[in-house]
Amino acid sequence: MDLRYSEAEEKFRLELRQWLADVVPKLGPKASSLDWPARRTYDTAWQRMLFDAGYAGIDWPVEGGGRAASPVEHLIYLEELERAHAPYVGVNFVGLLHAGPTIVVEGTPEQRARFLPPILRGDEVWCQGFSEPGAGSDLASLRTKAVRDGDEYVVTGQKIWTSHAEVADYCELLVRTGDDDSRHRGITWLAMPMDRPGIDFRPLKTIAGSTEFGELFLDGVRVPVANRMGEENDGWRVTMVTLSFERGTAFVSEVLQSMGFLRDLREMAKRTGAWSEGDVRRRMGHLGAELDALWALARRNVSQAARTGVPGVGGSVYKLGLSELRQRIGEFGMDLIGGAGLSWDELEGLDGAGPIGNADQVNTWVHGFSRTIAAGTSQIQRNIIAERILGLPKG
Amino acid sequence: MDFELSEDEAALAQGIRSLCAGRFPLERLRAAEGGDGLVDAEGWTELADAGVFSLQLPESAGGIGLGMAASSVVFEELGRALLPGPILASHLASYLVPDAADGAADGKVMVGAVRRPPTSGTEAFVPALVEHLSSLGVLIVVGDDGLAAVDPADVDAVRIGRPLDPLTPLWRVDELPEGRPVGGAEQARRWRRDQAVLGGALLVGLAAGTLDMAVAYAKEREQFGKPIGSFQAVKHMCADMLVAAETARAAVHAAAVTIDQPGVGDPERAAAGAGLLASEAAIKNGKICIQVHGGMGFTWEVPAHLYLMRARVLSQAIGPVGGLAELVAELY
Structure with a gap:
């Protein structure tokens, strides 16, 4: 080591x-x-x-x-x-981390030349159309239908949790091209231009009061067959290819960012006097030790990827641990700021030393709830760990 | 940067695992329950021959000259095997206080350790409990400001009738002798730091051992016509055990490497955090292991409790988790 x-x-x-x-x-x-x-x-x-x-x-x-x-x-x-x-990475997330890597592996030379340079240059933004109201953790049950019509697919259905769709140029879209019950075997991956007629986007308001994602309604949207990545009905495999790009580096920034956040909390606790309480120091030390351990785990996952070319299943352990830890860090911050946590508006401290930082605490705490849901719920992560690492039988 | 085990480290772990499986299987260890809780003298020599006590003693002093990383993989295996005896203190003494621990490195002398109880605060009224006293050649007393060597014959002690861990005999000592000073505050700090990391490695071994037990049982035990491991409620408990064990293992390894390789991080903070998380992982996994085994888990026959009780012993040895957490907070 x-x-x-x-x-x-x-x-x-x-x-x-x-x-x-x-x-x-x-x-x-x-x-x-x-x-x-x-x-x-x-x-x-x-x-x-x-x-x-x-x-x-x-x-x-x-x-x-x-x-x-x-x-x-x-x-x-x-x-x-x-x-x-x-x-x-912001609005470039889907292009750089999902769609782009998929096109690198599965695209034809023409598709690569068309789609990849604009992603890298920041000229084109992508969004993701995977989840549906009826297909969340069970993604393979998706029902958005694509029917071939000459050199185009005609797409009708509904997607959800689509982020920054209102400013996206393309959507990496999973559609049903096989029979209704074909599950993994009847899915196709399309690059859908977002300027086509028949696309309606309705933002959803989150519990943070913001609009970070929304619903995508597709009504007879025509997508060129040339925009299909891989073969028809082979989209599930095409999608999974992206996962092989993941090299244990997902969420690394979050660990490091959380360390800084924790140090800021300590400064705040010292300012308010809460630091004199042993319980506050112990809670902070505990959270700090957990972050240090996850940073160690990240380096282990990366080392594994460097040796074998694939990140292994350590990613699920890491994702599960980090997302739950982020929630506890958020709770700690809320407990520390007390009543100031009831306000999203930034409050000025009475000590004349400027803003209390309550908006940051509230934001971190509230957004923590999405961490254990997005990118595979904690429950799905536990299933993956139990079945793929520990070899427990499928239910 | 390559934070995976090197070939040598993996081979070392494998060697110790085979040694433990062949020489110290759990059935044999359990035969000594309630006794001195030791492997026999021959077994202790075999551990010494495998380098368990001399790993970090420099080659010039007759040791193997490896570092904390090597020791951490060895101690994880010893923990997993529930190996009893004062292995940790004997190991630490061989390189931290070699002059006071003559014979520890080659297994001729067993060294024990005990924290000097505080003179004030909530713990001040609790007498010191010394492990394995009757087998020790030397007892190291770890104080805040230094290390002292005590001759066990000079210790006025009463044996505890029922120690929590049936494989770790205990003696009550109301007054610890001052002993002969063998190290200052810096040596004492190093002792506590390395003890947290390698005690942490033992605890990770316990956490991994109970994980393996629970998973094996969940695959085999059937209810409602299916293995209970196919139910998500059980699966998720097992997954949580794995997360706890893997996270603590990464922390222990990182702390060990941080001590070996100056400049890659803060060794004190890493050590305290590793000890803390390993303690929690071992206790949590011991508890879940009992739960997964259902009623059988509460029987003496199923060894889940042995792992849990050992976790309590080690958790005490490396220091209260609250203190470790405060140390991390201070250094963050």
């Missing part, structure tokens, strides 16, 4: 750190979380900067236009971006 970085890895880190130190302070203020067009502008401008500096598609293979960084370099990349408080 070795936690030291090689000379080449340190060089990579140093170059990146210098570049970030140069560009990040010059970035303009972040866009309001409620203003999607402004968020698109901000996020894609950052993506363009990454592209120009040679850091776009850091983990993508060279043939896809990426940098083909090793899993360890990818980890360093995420670590440095977090350390520099660089912008998050």
